[in-house]
Amino acid sequence: MASLDIDQVRSSFPALKSGYLFGDNAGGSQTLQSVIDRITDYLSNTNVQLGADYLVSVQSTQRVADGAVAAAQLFNAASSDEVAMGPSSTMLFENLARALENEIQAGDELIITGEHEANNGGWKRLAVRRGAIVKVWHATPTDPNNPYSVSLKVEELLPLISNKTRVIAFTACSNILGSVVPVEEIVKAARQHAKEQGVKKLEISVDCVAYGPHRRIDVQKWDIDYCVFAFYKLYGAHHSALYVRSPALKFSLTSLAHHFLQVDDKPYKVQPGGPGYELVYSATAVPAYLLSLTPANDLQASFDAIARHEQTLIKPLITFLTDPKQEAQGVRIVGQSKIDLSRVPTVSFVVVGPKSVKSKDIVAVFDKRGGIGIRYGHFYAYTLVSGLEPKLDAGDGVVRISFVHYNTVEEVEKVVEILEEILA
Ligand SMILES: Cc1ncc(COP(=O)(O)O)c(C=O)c1O
Structure with a gap:
């Protein structure tokens, strides 16, 4: 090792x-110095609008596409077509909740935690707009000698799931408690319980902002639909990435993009307008650095x-x-x-x-x-x-x-x- x-x-x-x-x-x-270098390089050499046919625009388009590939690598997503980029994690979660608006009906239930508000606020506002119900999965004490030794426990989550549960939003690592949540185990138990309750479609949104700097994210192994991390906590610049599993992108989200744009099943659905191109390109340095840490690559x-x-x-x-x-x-x-x-x-x-x-x-x-x-x-x-x-x-x-x-x-x-x- x-x-x-x-x-x-x-x-x-x-x-x-x-x-x-x-x-x-x-x-x-x-x-990282390599992130800073790529921002300088992008702005010095390829700072033009994407999508045109002239050489510099072709280079710029490729660089921004490479940034999404880097984010996909960090999520372990199947494809960069499942990745949207944005200025902050809070903004991406808000966009996600807005894009899910047509899916949520009055009386549907959304389960959130008391952890960082980024993966809570958008869901609460969505619930108000649609007449849905918010339930809170609270962290409870673990150590009888310390009332502040709280953590999220799967046995407190399961009774909150009913046949109306539509979304479960939680945090893979607490930015206060420092505890790592066993995401795979929780998702498995929650999906099984939801199925037993007769839930047809349960979507799971995981905040990996405090998790990303310390542990490998694996959206496929975890079997989750949505996930966000922030590059500025993961040795990069100030911006964030959102993973949307491709069936969710296709069937759950309504586009937030301009009405005349053909977004089809692309992440532009939740990425209205362009992200900071120089920042997205700089993201390519992050997996490169992480891979350099051990000979195993x-x-x-x-x-x-x-x-x-x-x-x-x-x-x-x-x-x-x-x-x-x-x-x-x-x-x-x-x-x-x-x-x-x-x-x-x-x-x-x-x-x-x-x-x-x-x-x-x-x-x-x-x-x-x-x-x-x-x-x-x-x-x-x-x-x-x-x-x-x-x-x-x-x-x-x-x-x-x-x-x-x-x-x-x-x-x-x-x-x-x-x-x-x-x-x-
Ligand atoms: C767990 C967690 N989620 C979300 C955020 C918010 O991230 P952003 O500033 O990118 O909106 C933070 C920031 O501290 C965080 O620790």
């Missing part, structure tokens, strides 16, 4: 040369190596936060404390009584010292954070420290040292 060459990894990201400790990677990762092998390295990053932080001394003074992980592959190095915590400390105040100490970026808040998983019991101030939310594969154990230990001083 190949391991990561961390010096090589770090040299691929120009921002890391400054020595700044990036600890807010779940908010957005740093960008295989994305699964690369993500296995990433996951192994990231496990070493989780350990010092969780070990510190769950130390009986920290627990006695009210430190509580929001999410699971188990250090295994069911979580990524996105670690959130709060400090509740007896020595209650605001999340904002902990982050302020880091900000004052400088050189390290971490953050507090609800990170748009507002329903999750505001629903925790005992109640937290959702505005103050949690302290979130999030690492990715380019971080080092030394960096994690530096963060832990500062936390030790704050909580001493």
Whole structure:
């Protein structure tokens, strides 16, 4: 099993040369030099409108098509004809919900979670427009000693499914809890249960924005209809990709494109207008980088190596936060404390009584010292954070420290040292 060459990894990201400790990677990762180079190259050499017959337009069209192929590779989609690109994940989910409008009837049921609002808001607004019903699959406590150790459980999802269920929308990895959801297992159980209830057509939408930087996405193996990830969290530029399974593209979606355009069964149905061409082209550098991480030249092998390295990053932080001394003074992980592959190095915590400390105040100490970026808040998983019991101030939310594969154990230990001083 190949391991990561961390010096090589770090040299691929120009921002890391400054020595700044990036600890807010779940908010957005740093960008590969190769991505930056392709943006410059596109804008310098092929920045024309697509689809014309002159040479530069032919080159430009090919480059943008290659970007969709790269996204398809990252989804493990059957074809780039199942990929739409857009400015943000939130926008793509909204487009998707709008394109599904004719499919949803009054009384239909849509199941969402309390996780990041991107895969919730569009469905809620669709339900209001169509008179459909929204049900929430809540994360519930796992550890009797910590009420904030919540996670999504399949046994809480199944009773929500009825013969009216039309869509299930959930998140493959929580941007707060850091927990990896067993997507394949959940989809299998949900489809089986829905079939038993008499559901004829169930569509499943998975938010992989927080999952994509850490694990291999596999829309085919998972048997899902819709999926979104963001390149700006996956070492690329600020834009996102949407997977739409081809039968859904054909039979479920109504086109959002101009009425005179022949979109047929193409992803333009959910991609009204052109995406940022230079950004789409820059996406080609992301799978190329990931494949270079191990000699196997295989994305699964690369993500296995990433996951192994990231496990070493989780350990010092969780070990510190769950130390009986920290627990006695009210430190509580929001999410699971188990250090295994069911979580990524996105670690959130709060400090509740007896020595209650605001999340904002902990982050302020880091900000004052400088050189390290971490953050507090609800990170748009507002329903999750505001629903925790005992109640937290959702505005103050949690302290979130999030690492990715380019971080080092030394960096994690530096963060832990500062936390030790704050909580001493
Ligand atoms: C799990 C998750 N989903 C969706 C989003 C939103 O992504 P975007 O900014 O591309 O809309 C985020 C951003 O933090 C996220 O963490």
